[in-house]
Structure formats: C-alpha cells, structure tokens
Amino acid sequence: MNAQIPRDRTQVGTSPPAVSQFADGTPDAVRLDGVAKAFGSFVAVRDVNLSLRKGSLTSLLGPSGCGKTTLLRLIAGLETASRGEIAINGRSVGNVAIHKRNIGLVFQNYALFPHKTVAENIGFGLKYRGVAKAEMAAKIKRALDVVRLPGMEERYPNQLSGGQQQRIALARAVVFEPDVLLLDEPLSALDANLRDNMRVEIKLIQKALGLTTILVTHDQQEALAMSDEIVVMNQGVVQQIGDPKSVYRFPRNRFVAGFLGQANICGCEVLESAADTSGQWRVRLDNGTELWAVPGGETRQMPVRAGDRADVVIRGSDMKLSVSEPRDAALPGNRLAGSIVDSSYLGDDTQYVVDVGGTNFKLSQRTSREDGAGAGDLLRPGTRVFITVARDACAILGVS
Structure with a gap:
C-alpha cells in the first residue's frame, strides 16, 4: 500500500500543477x-x-x-x-x-x-x-x-x-x-x-x-x-x-543562493528606500556595514519595508577588489573596506577571503598575465583592500 503523505503547500518552491503545454503552444x-x-x-x-x-x-x-x-x-x-x-x-x-x-x-x-x-x-x-x-x-x-x-x-x-x-x-x-x-x-x-x-x-x-x-x-x-x-x-x-x-x-x-555558486549571505535590517525610482533599499548588515541593495528572488518583486529583517546575497564574482581606495565618489556602487584573511591561486582565478567589519566575504578575481599573477603575487593576509560592488548585484532575500 502506498504511504499516505500529508500535503504541505507552505513548502518553499511548491509550484502550481504543471500544464499540458507551454505558452507558445509547444507540448x-x-x-x-x-x-x-x-x-x-x-x-x-x-x-x-x-x-x-x-x-x-x-x-x-x-x-x-x-x-x-x-x-x-x-x-x-x-x-x-x-x-x-x-x-x-x-x-x-x-x-x-x-x-x-x-x-x-x-x-x-x-x-x-x-x-x-x-x-x-x-x-x-x-x-x-x-x-x-x-x-x-x-x-x-x-x-x-x-x-x-x-x-x-x-x-x-x-x-x-x-x-x-x-x-x-x-x-x-x-x-x-x-x-x-x-x-x-x-x-x-x-x-x-x-x-x-x-x-x-x-x-x-x-x-x-x-x-x-x-x-x-x-x-x-x-x-x-x-x-x-x-x-x-x-x-x-x-x-x-x-x-x-x-x-x-x-x-x-x-538555500538556492548558497548552493548554486559562490555567495556571501548576510543578515540585515532594511533602513530606507532610495528617493528615486530605482527600487533600491539601504540596508544595515548585522556587522554594522551599510550598503544599497535591490529586492531579489525569482520574480525580483517582493514587498520590502523599512524595519524588515532580511538576508542580503552578494556573489563573489560581482565584488571587485583593489588595493587603492576608489577616488571618484560619483561612481555608482557600494564601497567596502577590509583586509585580506586568506588567498588561493586557482590558475585562471584567484580567490580571496576579506574581513569587512568582522564578517568574512569570499570573492574571486580573474587572473591576468598583465598583473603578473602567480602564487608569489597573492595579496598577503593583513593587506588593506577596498571592494566595489554594484548596488543591483546585492539582492535582498527572505524578508520578514
């Protein structure tokens, strides 16, 4: 006899019943x-x-x-x-x-x-x-x-x-x-x-x-x-x-953010929305760092309000690392300061762990021949660095 399984439509990802053909008529x-x-x-x-x-x-x-x-x-x-x-x-x-x-x-x-x-x-x-x-x-x-x-x-x-x-x-x-x-x-x-x-x-x-x-x-x-x-x-x-x-x-x-690819996931509090129509929100990470982010999720549309608790997801490949502080304040994007914790040379890429306000962020940088990138050229632990990441590359998930 088949086991009886209680239905649970509250489960994340439970989708509506599949249809017999797609919108373009393809069966x-x-x-x-x-x-x-x-x-x-x-x-x-x-x-x-x-x-x-x-x-x-x-x-x-x-x-x-x-x-x-x-x-x-x-x-x-x-x-x-x-x-x-x-x-x-x-x-x-x-x-x-x-x-x-x-x-x-x-x-x-x-x-x-x-x-x-x-x-x-x-x-x-x-x-x-x-x-x-x-x-x-x-x-x-x-x-x-x-x-x-x-x-x-x-x-x-x-x-x-x-x-x-x-x-x-x-x-x-x-x-x-x-x-x-x-x-x-x-x-x-x-x-x-x-x-x-x-x-x-x-x-x-x-x-x-x-x-x-x-x-x-x-x-x-x-x-x-x-x-x-x-x-x-x-x-x-x-x-x-x-x-x-x-x-x-x-x-x-x-779960999806953490399982698929390199992701940095941080708890945060939503502070305020941008004055323009960009849909961006200023958030404060649990370590006190503030940055701008956009609602994420599959539809990229979710109700967000000031005072909400949420997670912010940032892909390591979207974070740009520099040893020089960006000078042009007019350029868009979030700017974070930190120090190198660890570095790994992976051939085509170099992976870094950077401490930003007590939180470790993992990020990858493309290795180029022009940089003379090799195992001896890795940034050493303790090196002060700066990270730039686009606002729309920071996704707000799990609003509560």
Missing part, C-alpha cells in the same frame, strides 16, 4: 503533477510539479538526499509514486512497466556487461525489442558514429577508457530512439579534465538528436554548463525552477 515531453514518494515515514519527494519542454535538457540539482535521484527513478519506473501523476508525451505512465516506457538510462557506473562486446552491449535493448539483425547492425553503427567511436563493435569494456565506456553507455541508451533520456550522475566517475570534455560531448549529442533529457547531478558547474533549465531541490521539495542564468543571478531563497 510538454514530461509532466509531473503533485508527485510524491515516501519510504515508510520518510518523505523523499513531496508534491513536485514539473513540465519539461520537448528536446530540452533539464538538470535536477541538489545535495545528497534531496530527492533528485528518487525523482529520476520515479520517471523511469524504477520506483512507484505514492501520489501524483507522471506523463510522457501526454500518456500517463503510472501503471506502465519500465521496459514499456521507451526511456533511455545512463547510470553512474555505466552498467556495461563485461563479457559482451561493444556491439552486444549497445544492441542489448534492440534484441529484446525484436529488431532484425541487419537493422540492429545498422542502428549500432549509427549509434557509434553519434558518440564518435566508429569501428569499436568488437572490443570489450575492459579494453576501453572510462570516457569511452561512458560513450558506449550513452550509445546503448539512445540506439532505440527513446522518448526521454535519463542521466544519473553520468560524469561523477571521470577525472576533472575528462568530465569537462564529456559535458560538451553529451550536450552536443543531446542537441543533435533532439532528445528530451533529464540529468541528475550535485555538481553546480555541470548543471550551469549543460542545462536549458535547472530544478533545484532540497529535502524532497523543489526550491526553484528556471534557466541557468535566472537561477544563478536571481535565487528565490537563501
């Missing part, structure tokens, strides 16, 4: 309406509503235990929802077995048969679909061409590199032309350089085939680089849905 490829899953008394997924555009790549992003893998398994048919409806291409699949859902799956560990050749691995699903041998051979060859591994039919998995094995797993998942491709942490077993290359490869293959794809990942950079849309999850609840830029630049809440 959805995958739709989830009020989907929930419980394992005994533990609720892994709560009231998820999603509508995914055909041909898009959507990332389910969040920390371990947030429910993203459970949601993927529900779509695949590896788990049964405790409540709600899942539809693929307009057809409800709640009672449809996994092998009848026409879904391609790529797992974290590739799941290749070690005793079978590449051709036998790729053709495994075709064999059980009753595809004739000649047609199967043609499809396998075409799939290998797609993943740029032609002529590999007779090799065995132990004769392939990790990246090649991942491509074979991808070829096996797309060879029968699935309606939806599901990727469960497909790059986590690869080293950093190969992972970066495979991000590009998977994205190019997905776009070339026009496959509706859902990617499960805990890697923020992976989600930002690959996705048309990101679904941020925490504790089984969808926190925010949007394209990478909107989710990164305009996080809905403190």
Whole structure:
C-alpha cells in the first residue's frame, strides 16, 4: 500500500500543477503533477510539479538526499509514486512497466556487461525489442558514429577508457530512439579534465538528436554548463525552477543562493528606500556595514519595508577588489573596506577571503598575465583592500 503523505503547500518552491503545454503552444515531453514518494515515514519527494519542454535538457540539482535521484527513478519506473501523476508525451505512465516506457538510462557506473562486446552491449535493448539483425547492425553503427567511436563493435569494456565506456553507455541508451533520456550522475566517475570534455560531448549529442533529457547531478558547474533549465531541490521539495542564468543571478531563497555558486549571505535590517525610482533599499548588515541593495528572488518583486529583517546575497564574482581606495565618489556602487584573511591561486582565478567589519566575504578575481599573477603575487593576509560592488548585484532575500 502506498504511504499516505500529508500535503504541505507552505513548502518553499511548491509550484502550481504543471500544464499540458507551454505558452507558445509547444507540448510538454514530461509532466509531473503533485508527485510524491515516501519510504515508510520518510518523505523523499513531496508534491513536485514539473513540465519539461520537448528536446530540452533539464538538470535536477541538489545535495545528497534531496530527492533528485528518487525523482529520476520515479520517471523511469524504477520506483512507484505514492501520489501524483507522471506523463510522457501526454500518456500517463503510472501503471506502465519500465521496459514499456521507451526511456533511455545512463547510470553512474555505466552498467556495461563485461563479457559482451561493444556491439552486444549497445544492441542489448534492440534484441529484446525484436529488431532484425541487419537493422540492429545498422542502428549500432549509427549509434557509434553519434558518440564518435566508429569501428569499436568488437572490443570489450575492459579494453576501453572510462570516457569511452561512458560513450558506449550513452550509445546503448539512445540506439532505440527513446522518448526521454535519463542521466544519473553520468560524469561523477571521470577525472576533472575528462568530465569537462564529456559535458560538451553529451550536450552536443543531446542537441543533435533532439532528445528530451533529464540529468541528475550535485555538481553546480555541470548543471550551469549543460542545462536549458535547472530544478533545484532540497529535502524532497523543489526550491526553484528556471534557466541557468535566472537561477544563478536571481535565487528565490537563501538555500538556492548558497548552493548554486559562490555567495556571501548576510543578515540585515532594511533602513530606507532610495528617493528615486530605482527600487533600491539601504540596508544595515548585522556587522554594522551599510550598503544599497535591490529586492531579489525569482520574480525580483517582493514587498520590502523599512524595519524588515532580511538576508542580503552578494556573489563573489560581482565584488571587485583593489588595493587603492576608489577616488571618484560619483561612481555608482557600494564601497567596502577590509583586509585580506586568506588567498588561493586557482590558475585562471584567484580567490580571496576579506574581513569587512568582522564578517568574512569570499570573492574571486580573474587572473591576468598583465598583473603578473602567480602564487608569489597573492595579496598577503593583513593587506588593506577596498571592494566595489554594484548596488543591483546585492539582492535582498527572505524578508520578514
């Protein structure tokens, strides 16, 4: 018997029921309406509503235990929802077995048969679909061409590199032309350089085939680089849905801001609004520092009043560091003074921790050859520095 899960519409990120098509008339490829899953008394997924555009790549992003893998398994048919409806291409699949859902799956560990050749691995699903041998051979060859591994039919998995094995797993998942491709942490077993290359490869293959794809990942950079849309999850609840830029630049809440990218989050009191129509508000951080900020959140529109308690979020990449105090007071932007606490040379970037009024801010500066930037050129702890950050790069969240 399915577990009974109480509905909780007060949860952050609970969205209205998904619709059957988008505003431009494009039908959805995958739709989830009020989907929930419980394992005994533990609720892994709560009231998820999603509508995914055909041909898009959507990332389910969040920390371990947030429910993203459970949601993927529900779509695949590896788990049964405790409540709600899942539809693929307009057809409800709640009672449809996994092998009848026409879904391609790529797992974290590739799941290749070690005793079978590449051709036998790729053709495994075709064999059980009753595809004739000649047609199967043609499809396998075409799939290998797609993943740029032609002529590999007779090799065995132990004769392939990790990246090649991942491509074979991808070829096996797309060879029968699935309606939806599901990727469960497909790059986590690869080293950093190969992972970066495979991000590009998977994205190019997905776009070339026009496959509706859902990617499960805990890697923020992976989600930002690959996705048309990101679904941020925490504790089984969808926190925010949007394209990478909107989710990164305009996080809905403190969790999204802190999880996606480098963010400095400070408690504050709202003091007053600007006299002009800019929508800016002067706030006082808990350490006494005052600056100007704008309402943030997914819609960038929220009621803000003088005296409110709130959080201010500032991305480290928006903070510009200088050892010289800015002289032109007419230039817009917030100006903060502090001292270096720590510095890390990361090649293309240098990361600093700066103490401003007793609060540590993390920020990144692009390393340039002209600066002679190297490990020996890092600003030392105790160096007095100045930070400039645009007013509209400071977002007010969580007003109370």
